[in-house]
Amino acid sequence: MPTVWIPKAMQTYTGGEETVEMEGRTVRRLIVALDETYPGLKDALMDGDKLKPGIAVAVNGQVSQLGHLQPLQEDNEVFFVPAIGGG
Amino acid sequence: MSDTSPKNGFNVVGTSPIRPDGLDKVTGRAQFADDFHLPNMLHGKILRSPHAHARILSIDTSAAEALPGVRAVVTGADFPAVRHELLNQGTAGVLNIREMSENCMAKDKVLYDGHALAAVAADNPHDAELAVNLIKVEYELLPPVMNVRAAMADDAPVIHEDFHPGGFIAPTEKYLPNASRLQLGNGDPEQGFAEADLVLEREYTAETIHQGYIESHVTTVTWDSNDYVTVWTATQGQFALRDHLADIIQVPISNINVVPLEIGGGFGGKERLYIDPVAAFLSKKSQCPVKIAMRRDEVFRATGPSSGTYIKLKFGVKQDGTLTAAHLHMAYEAGAYAGGPLFLGVMSATSRYNIPNIHIDGFDVIVNKPTMRPYRAPGAPQALFAVEQMIDELACELGMDPIEFRMKNLMRSGDRLVPGFPLAPIDTEKMMETVKAHPHYQAPLEGANRGRGLAYSIWFNIGEISSARMQVNPDGSVTLATASPDLSGTRISLAMQAAETLGIDVEQVSPTVSDTQSIGFSLPSVGSRTTYSTGAVVCEVAQEILKQMCERAVLLWETDAGQVSVENGVFSNKAEPGQTITFNELAARMFETGGPISHHRTGHTQSFIPGTAAHLVDVEVDPETGKVDILRYTVFQDVGKAVHPDYVEGQMQGAAVQGIGMALNEEYFYDDEGRLKNASLLDYRLPTSLDVPMLETVVLESPNPAHPFGVRGCGEISIAPPPAAIANAIYDAVGVRLYSMPMAPRKVCAAVKAAEPAKAA
The missing domain is CATH 3.30.365.10 (Aldehyde oxidase/xanthine dehydrogenase, molybdopterin binding domain)
Structure with a gap:
């Protein structure tokens, strides 16, 4: 089951839990499942069926180009991170 | 499949050949943006606000329009309402196109000293300057807000009635009328401070600074009768400029071609547009090409400097030097519009030490200064100025050697960064x-x-999207095109990676930077990504070229696929020991073995390296x-x-x-x-x-x-x-x-x- 790292600002939804395990074949399905256990998380992460602008998904430390469509494996670690930039 | 993988030893990588653009640059032959001219080209000048914060009551351009030699005048009224306010760039972030447009030309309010109000195109720069000075503007002055603490004060004047807080992780709600908030952290800081033998609290400030690139911003734009727009300019990202320009001037992306010229320094400050839409509308109105060249004072006042900051730290440490807790309050100026370098400052603040209990409160704060843009490791110098001083002070207080203190808390590969994911492989102990x-x-x-x-610092490379196109020529030379503007000698570093992979001399590779009509999409040359990320894509393209050339050798030798290998630019037939052909010889026979050999690829590479x-x-x-x-x-x-x-x-x-x-x-x-x-x-x-x-x-x-x-x-x-x-x-x-x-x-x-x-x- 994928492990999800909950950003600090969203740990209010999970009762302070930093990591939770949740089923999900894709990031989108995982977020929907998260919301069933921790109501409000989906609205915090998504606008409709898409990730909110400015939020990226990293799986096992690597930012995914597929975002919410990223397929997940059982042993994946999923992180929600701000989109990135540089000079 | 044929063996085309690179070997362990290097022939080209690790050497220091002369860059192909060097001679032209030192002899003045290289074409920078201000060297570019077109027939019938007009010159544009911009009227800029002398006030940091004011409502625009009226703009009277009649006297300027009446001046002989003036061909066009534009104001904010010529900039259309944007079709969609937010442009979601996926992993590259989110941009507010309305704000970007209003940063190029103010509509209702001016938000900083130097904010553009109107522009003129005339036959020569002198007439344009004269005309700009004839434009009359009535203002209602508003109180300016000039630093983060003033902007976050209870009684601070409100700069925007409403704003989108930019590319931060949720919650994305505004935190204060002039500020949005980013929170990251792990563990229980209160518990961590309780475990500490020594707790220090310090405050640090930094002033607004500029990248200081020597070349000003210069652009030349034509808007033709078929609504095709061509831009010749110095930019760190021709594709970003194209896409943002399309949204602001509202023509299809495919109608725009951005041609990157030589660039005289960028350091993050030339990845965003300022004058290109202005020149575009002046060109549309005048039906002539229009060049705008910023003066130095305009560059300082109205481009994208880096944030002034206020950072307050509280760190806890045990007597043996183990960090137990940290609390960071980090307020970064965003400038006139939200979306400064806050996240990168937050990411770089402590991402080299293991601190089990940490809370970071980051604030992106709107002030009446130019909109802050990236500057080489954006946000990191300010963050390190605070944190690395705190680390030194803690080591001094404990009587520890500063290296021993850092070793005690050193983040190693696999340790968790503040957002939770592990540090990618790197030898920090070494x-x-x-x-x-x-x-x-x-x-x-x-x-x-x-x-x-x-x-001591850790900083992260961006990877993401790059494109490269390679073509082998019959004389054995190789044309390499990328979409990555060359800020720092990357044409040669990319050519070297191509030559290394192909097994040929670097002098055989001719590297160029392409316009947006000639190559696939690429992210800009930012984030320490060109030699790494574009380089990786160049290697992939070179591998494909070798694969195609192996197939040509298979045809020539009437052998089976898989029987041909290549090393150091020499193809060999495993089935016939001693049967070889060089890269150049095989290139010369391309037209008898199937025609041109070329490949284009748009690839992705990993970020957070x-x-x-x-x-x-x-x-x-x-x-x-x-x-x-x-x-x-x-x-x-x-x-x-x-x-x-x-x-x-x-x-x-x-x-x-x-x-x-x-x-x-x-x-x-x-x-x-x-x-x-x-x-x-x-x-x-x-x-x-x-x-x-x-x-x-x-x-x-x-x-x-x-x-x-x-x-x-x-x-x-x-x-x-x-x-x-x-x-x-x-x-x-x-x-x-x-x-x-x-x-x-x-x-x-x-x-x-x-x-x-x-x-x-």
Whole structure:
């Protein structure tokens, strides 16, 4: 089951839990499942069926180009991170 | 399949050939944006607000329009309402196109000294300048808000009625009328502080600074009768410019071609557009090409500097040097519109030490200054100025060697970064051990008012999307095109990676930077990504070229696929030992074996690739004048694999010099009305060759597994440690801590004087 790292600002939804395990074949399905256990998380992460602008998904430390469509494996670690930039 | 994989040894990578663009640049033949001219070209000039915060009541352009030689005038009324306010760029972030448009030309309010209000195109620059001065504007002045603490105060004037807080992780709600908030953290800081034997709290400030690129912003735009728009300019990202321009001027993306010319410095400041939409609308109205060239004062007042900051730290540590907790309050100026470098500052603040209990409160704060844009490791110098001083102060308080203290808390590969994900592979211990063993660290430092300081940094490369196209020519030469503007010698570093993979001489590869009609999409040359990320894609394209050439050899030798291998540019037939053909010979036979050989690829590479740097500096402080002289400076940097060691060294030294400038001298001076008072290179003091000694460099190479040759981007990180290293050296020299950047003579002098009574007592 994928492990999800909950950003600090969203740990209010999970009762302070930093990591939770949740089923999900894709990031989108995982977020929907998260919301069933921790109501409000989906609205915090998504606008409709898409990730909110400015939020990226990293799986096992690597930012995914597929975002919410990223397929997940059982042993994946999923992180929600701000989109990135540089000079 | 044929064996085309690169071998362990290098033939080209690790050498330092002469860059192909070098001779033209030093002889004045290279074409920069201001060298570009078209027939019937007009010249544009922009009227800019003298007020930091004001409502626009009226703009009267009639006198300007009546002036002979004036061909067009535009104001904010000519800029259409944007079709969609937010442009979601996926992993590259989110952009507010409405705000970007209004930053190019104000509509209802001016938000900073220098905000564009109107523009004129005339037959020559002089007429344009005259006409601009004939435009009459009525303002309702509003109180300016000039720093983060003033902007976050309870009674702060509100700059925007509403704003989108930009590209931050949720919650994305506004936190204050002028600020949005980013929170990251792990563990239980309260518990961590309870476990600490020593807790220190300190406040640090930094002033607004500019990238200081020598070439101004210059653009030439044509808008033809079929609504095709062509832009010739210096940019770090032709595709970003194209896409943003399309949204602002509202023509299809495919109607725009952006042609990148030579660029005279960018450092993050040329990845966004300012004058291109203005020139486009002037061209549309006048039906002529229009060039706009910013003056130096316009560059300072109205482009994208880097944030002034207010950072408050609380760190807890055990007697043995183990960090137990940290709380960071980090407020970064966003400038006139939300979306400054806050996240990168937050990410870089502590991402090299393991702190089990940490809370970071970051604030992106709108103020009446130009919109802050990236500047080489955006946000990191300000963050390190605070955190690396705190680390030094804690080590001093505990009586520990600063390297031993850092080793005690050192983040290693696999340890968790603040957002939770693990640090990608890199040898951080080797960096610390190298510094400790270096003669500079071991050498005694003698003399009054002399001191030594250290600072250490991790910074992350962006990967993501790059494109490359390669074509083999019948004479054995290879044309290599990428979409990555060359800021720092990347044409040669990319050509070298192509030559290494193909097994040919680098002189056979001709690297170019393409316009947006000629190659696939690429992210800009930012984030230390070009040699790493575009380089990885170039290697993939070269591999495909070799595969195609192996197939040609299969045809020639009437053998089976898989029987042909290639090494160092020589193809061999495994089935017929001794049967070989060189790259050049095979290229000469391309038309009898199937025609041209070429390949184009748009590829993705990994982000958050770490690099490390440690800076060691010896200074001498004059307690009477406050002047700080740098006696010796060594830059240690892990670059993965130095593709072109000379240019790697140049990047390390150049970044360090910029960091030294922001440490000791550089700052924006605003008066009480919010007017910038030092908008010239005479008054904004960039460092010169007289300010720094020869900077020693030590290149470490712990390979990056995400690149075929182990390359890490090396352009940014070494700008981050200098302010903290110098601050720590000043403390070592004269026993006072400088908590405000720049550490200009007036501040050093005042701090030394203030400490004298305490020392005497």
